[in-house]
Amino acid sequence: MSKMKKKRGAILVIDDEPDICELFEQILGAEGWTVLSAYNGLDGVVRNTASNPDVIILDLKMPKMDGIETLKAIRKTDPVVRVIILTGYGSAATIRDALDLNVYEYISKPFENDTIRRVVGEALADSGGTSDDRRRTPEDSGEGKRHE
């Protein structure tokens, strides 16, 4: 187990590409944040409910349940979680959808690691929701991957 001091804040990455999830786990885990991964939209919705993260990083292009559908499902039960859309493509229509679904940031691939670190940090700070009484931690639920 790493001796790195964990920062308060949990991030859920929803992306069908395991390599991308792993990249985020490395980049954001190295900052001391707790990082969870879901490899499809449905799993993302379930994990959001179970783990109540502070920030979600969501890929738009996923099979079966795409990012916008996933976000619509999440917003039915969670209107406050900060969501960062990450996509390799994106039409103006999907951007309008994202705006209507209270998205915090919209970033296109390829992205700079520093950009992701900064945006996630800003989203966590802006959420003001990293207090333990707001969310149930992954440790509580025993779910999700964790980088410590």
Added chain:
Amino acid sequence: MSKEPGLIYVPILHTRRETAGIARSLQDSANTGSTATQAPGDDDRSAGDDRSIQEMWAGIAAKLNDVHLPYERVRIFQEAMPVCGIEKEIAESLTAQGSRNHQLLMDLVGQGARLEGTEDPDLLVQEYEYLTALIAAGAGRPELVAFEEYQARSKVLMEKRDAFIAARIRSTIREGELPLVFMGVRHQLDKQLEGDFMITYLIYRLPFRKIGDIYNV
């Protein structure tokens, strides 16, 4: 392979100040022959909002740099840029006032692109009047009622603006030219153009929440 001509569409966020500033420039130029130096809402941007806008434009510039457009054949269409004959002067004036958006336009013009008048001046002045009323209602932090009223009126107006812009693009673009369109994310201009052009969306970063309630979508 499609025979439809290409079009580069750049969804953008910008502050009300920028829209108000350009409409104010238009009004002032009509009255005095000079462009405006200040617009309503100048003080409504925080440093964080400003930084987010700057980063968005830096990212868009980097993306454009990556795609190597043939600028001698590029015609730029910019939201809130009136068809008025002094488009370049307006862009220069707003660049001097710190608009990263217009600075990028001037950079592209410097590389050979042509800046085209894009919007109906009368419709822009209406938008300016709506914004002025909104800002006056709340001294920079408008009441929800005033904001909702503005949104409803602005939405109807935006449909008219989009129809004008689409017609403008169709009527001015020449064979072999590439339209490069900078348009606010709430506009649905792309829907009106998709039957005539193969649209490629150029996106870098849109800091929706960071800019908060001051951006003009």
